[in-house]
Amino acid sequence: MEREVIVVGAGPSGSAAATAMAQRGRDVLLIDRARFPRDKTCGDGIPASAIEILYSLGMKDKVLASNFYEIQHVMLSSPSGHILEAPIKHGEKGSHTYVIPRMLLDALIQGHAVESGASFLEGQVTGPIIEDGRVIGVKVKNDGTEEEIQAKVVIGADGVTSSIARELRPDKQEDRHRAVALRAYIEDIEELPRVAEFYLYNEILPGYAWIFPLGEGRANIGLGMRLDKYRKANRSLEELLDVFLNMPAIKSRLKQGGKIENVSVWQLNFGSQDMQRAYDGAILIGDAAGLINPLTGGGITNGVQSAVIAADVVDKAFSTGDFSIEVLKEYEQRLNDRLRPGMRRSYLIQRSLIYFPSWVDWIVRWGGSNSMVAKTFIEKL
Ligand SMILES: Cc1cc2nc3c(=O)[nH]c(=O)nc-3n(C[C@H](O)[C@H](O)[C@H](O)COP(=O)(O)OP(=O)(O)OC[C@H]3O[C@@H](n4cnc5c(N)ncnc54)[C@H](O)[C@@H]3O)c2cc1C
Structure with missing residues (x-):
């Protein structure tokens, strides 16, 4: 059976993308090798900007009901021990910054994706299925057997070791x-x-x-x-x-x-290295697309931001039925417009620190x- 959209990886990026597309009535299969709740190695610092995007996906009540630990100030300590403390601003829609163990945050978003209509499959994706240079689905290992599932579009959200990026991406991330x-x-x-x-x-x-x-x-x-x-x-x-x-x-x-x-x-993987993120029949988002801020190491805001842009572009592609790179590269352009200036600035500061x-x-x-x-x-x- 062919699905409309397969999202590989149910971290914040994949679950946000699955939510956004399911809410628009798309048939979405969300696949992750882990059973949720699951841990993810992270600082657990979740900026107001990321929470704001979750609000826009209908998660405000869930976030507020969870009583997460709010952060109100940032403190920077310099090599000689000088200290700067500054208040954190709330997001434009009143969202706050929290420290949320990923064990809790990711299960909340993954559950929201399923509630929004995405179906969830526990399985290890071994790679995309590529036919005539076009991604037409994924290979999934589940209970010792491997099956192939086809889709109109595959969204690779399977993190920094992405099985989708590994096969599609020609260049390597530099140290x-x-x-x-x-x-x-x-x-x-x-x-x-x-x-x-x-x-x-x-x-x-x-x-x-x-x-x-x-x-x-x-x-x-x-x-x-x-x-x-x-x-x-x-x-x-x-x-x-x-x-x-x-x-x-x-x-x-x-x-x-x-x-x-x-x-x-x-x-x-920092977003300071340019890379291709749209392909024939596929898009990479979040850590799979290397979108981490090179100064702070934060990647969740950029991940969920990339998810909503990807969902928007994929949804538009359904109106014409054209999932070629020519159509999907709008994702890359919009993502670059949104993130590139900040990435460049952060990389410049990061290099100055060296x-x-x-x-x-x-x-x-x-x-x-x-x-x-x-x-x-x-x-x-
Ligand atoms: C030590 C550390 C500290 C960090 N601290 C912060 C912080 O405080 N704030 C912040 O904003 N960012 C932080 N980051 C970055 C942040 O963790 C990532 O940017 C974020 O997790 C990206 O989300 P994602 O959904 O793209 O990928 P992930 O969260 O990595 O999710 C990928 C999902 O894909 C699944 N998966 C992987 N491979 C496969 C496969 N082959 N088949 C099926 N499923 C698969 C995984 O099980 C996982 O659920 C930190 C990173 C590290 C390493």
Whole structure:
């Protein structure tokens, strides 16, 4: 049987795309290898801009009823220990910024996609089916058997290791446009209530370490580094986390010496490297399309943003029945118009942090909350 749309991956991007298309009456099959709820390695910082897009998909009541932990301030700490604290603005529709364990957030959006009419299949997609250069469906492994499912359009939302991108994308992501990051949960920290903390210091620049509180002494804690810098560092991310936890400013806040759990490491592909994201019969969104902000490491706003643009373009394509690259590349154009200026700015700042690290001290000390650096952390988290 042929479906209208297959969405591969039910993270925030895939579930948002499936929701948007199901709400327009499209026949959508959403596939994920995981059973929900499932964890995803992340800082769990969910900006108001991402929440606002979820509101536009009809999730306001669900978000508000969930009583997630709200964040009201951002704190930046520079290599010399200068501190800048700035309030976070609400979204235009009144949305707030939260720290939400992905175990909860992703299940909420995936459930919303199903409620909106998408059908969900648990299965491992091994790749697209390509006929005469056109994507016509996907191969899925389920319970030890492999089946082929055809569709008019395939949306690849299966994250940074995307099985769809791997076959369609001719070029590789360069190390300077990639990062690795470690995330853990800490149980015994004296948190700064409702403050997302960012620590920029020489050893990991242009990356940073973070503490995103969840309340009652719990926080998401971690650090990330650009991949080329990490390869030269000769230290594992676990060792670097240990260094961070032993910094006097942090160590003094650990009530029982640092009760760490659920440590995990994952990769990030930055949107600072241009790539093709529309193909004959297929579109890539979210991390599968490499849309992470190269300064902050935030990818959820861009992911759900790409999802709604993709849904719009695919829906339009149904009116003519033409799913060729000529039609679907409108997605790429609209996405670039929306995200490229911010990506370029963030990449420029990120590179400046490498070549002029003392600049961070200056900015944090004198730049104030209106500086481009502070604003980027506040808005993109
Ligand atoms: C350590 C770390 C910290 C981060 N912190 C933040 C943060 O605080 N804020 C923020 O905005 N961003 C953060 N990010 C980035 C953010 O996690 C991603 O941008 C976001 O998860 C992208 O969502 P997505 O839906 O595109 O992909 P994902 O969330 O990766 O979802 C992809 C889905 O596809 C499924 N899948 C994968 N392969 C297959 C397959 N072959 N077949 C079927 N299903 C498949 C997976 O099971 C998964 O459910 C962080 C990233 C890391 C690594």
